[in-house]
Amino acid sequence: MLEKIAQLQAQAQADLAAVADGPQLEQFRIKYLGTKGALKDLMGLLKQVPADQKPQFGQRANALRQQLEAAFAQRQQELGTKAKSSTGPLLDVTEPGLPPKMGRNHVITQTIDDLIDVFGRMGFDIATGPEVEDEFHNFQALNIPLSHPARDPLDNFYIDDKHLLRSQTSTIQIRVMEKTPPPVRIVAMGRVYRPDEHDATHYSMFHQVEGLYVDRGVSMADLKSTLLQFVHVYFGPDTEVRLRPSFFPFTEPSAEMEVRIDLGNGPRWMELGGCGMVDPNVFKAVGYDPEIWTGWAFGLGIERLAMRKYGITDIRWLFENDVRFLRQF
Ligand code: DAH
Numbered sequence: 001m002l003e004k005i006a007q008l009q010a011q012a013q014a015d016l017a018a019v020a021d022g023p024q025l026e027q028f029r030i031k032y033l034g035t036k037g038a039l040k041d042l043m044g045l046l047k048q049v050p051a052d053q054k055p056q057f058g059q060r061a062n063a064l065r066q067q068l069e070a071a072f073a074q075r076q077q078e079l080g081t082k083a084k085s086s087t088g089p090l091l092d093v094t095e096p097g098l099p100p101k102m103g104r105n106h107v108i109t110q111t112i113d114d115l116i117d118v119f120g121r122m123g124f125d126i127a128t129g130p131e132v133e134d135e136f137h138n139f140q141a142l143n144i145p146l147s148h149p150a151r152d153p154l155d156n157f158y159i160d161d162k163h164l165l166r167s168q169t170s171t172i173q174i175r176v177m178e179k180t181p182p183p184v185r186i187v188a189m190g191r192v193y194r195p196d197e198h199d200a201t202h203y204s205m206f207h208q209v210e211g212l213y214v215d216r217g218v219s220m221a222d223l224k225s226t227l228l229q230f231v232h233v234y235f236g237p238d239t240e241v242r243l244r245p246s247f248f249p250f251t252e253p254s255a256e257m258e259v260r261i262d263l264g265n266g267p268r269w270m271e272l273g274g275c276g277m278v279d280p281n282v283f284k285a286v287g288y289d290p291e292i293w294t295g296w297a298f299g300l301g302i303e304r305l306a307m308r309k310y311g312i313t314d315i316r317w318l319f320e321n322d323v324r325f326l327r328q329f
Pocket of ligand 1: 274300
């Protein structure tokens with residue numbers, strides 16, 4: 001019986017010497033030290049050992065186990081492998097998985113959703129229009145004469161002689177009024193295009209929100225109170241609004257809309273866009289009788305709104321699609 005131990009020892013030592021890599025070492029472990037391994041079998045023989053030899057057999061078998069375990073550990077170190085010493089399943093199915101990375105809406109999309117929400121609650125319908133426009137909707141119907149510098153091919157992305165990428169969402173005012181008899185109360189959001197050189201505040205594509213309200217007896221006071229309502233929801237109830245006289249061909253009178261907000265360095269007036277009372281020539285272009293109908297309109301830059309709200313100081317960051325930037329919003 002004791003001979004069996006010596007045999008096992010010799011064989012194990014020879015096997016271990018032949019181990020060349022992690023998987024082989026694992027084979028070795030299973031064969032000798034595993035729960036169904038040779039050493040376990042050896043202990044099983046203890047019953048058959050004559051009583052007087054039992055202590056000696058036990059001692060020798062234990063000594064062999066310790067020796068093989070030590071040799072195994074040493075070989076494991078030499079091979080630099082972490083050969084599995086656990087006998088449990090290699091795959092722990094109870095471990096929590098890797099959470100999938102969730103996407104999110106772009107900050108401009110979020111801003112558009114906010115605008116839809118605010119103006120929706122004020123009773124405005126949402127309108128849309130094409131990004132490729134004809135000159136009639138982009139200029140003529142908006143009372144922008146042929147000679148106006150805004151029509152300059154260098155200031156627009158013309159596609160052919162008569163079509164261009166819209167340079168303003170005011171085109172949608174025309175499209176809505178052409179199909180809808182008054183009264184009208186809409187907002188429209190979308191992309192507009194201008195061949196501006198890119199810098200911190202200019203980009204050749206950006207977004208605008210256009211508002212149009214047409215009814216009988218509409219006044220500039222309605223315009224200002226609507227804009228005030230909007231900025232109170234969007235920027236906070238302390239935000240002030242002022243309308244600074246200006247000029248747009250499609251409104252008379254016209255104004256720049258400015259808000260007073262504090263971006264951390266004290267409150268300052270900042271321009272958000274233009275507005276005014278719809279010019280009678282615009283009503284005539286769409287077949288509304290300017291003697292009956294009155295209205296106001298506004299057009300604000302969506303990037304500006306978002307940049308003011310979130311303190312973004314460079315418009316280019318919005319379109320670089322760097323998720324490290326975008327996931328902050
Ligand atoms: N379309 C003008 C622009 O892009 C903004 C604007 C001004 C829109 C006055 C309006 C308005 O509806 O009434 O600069």
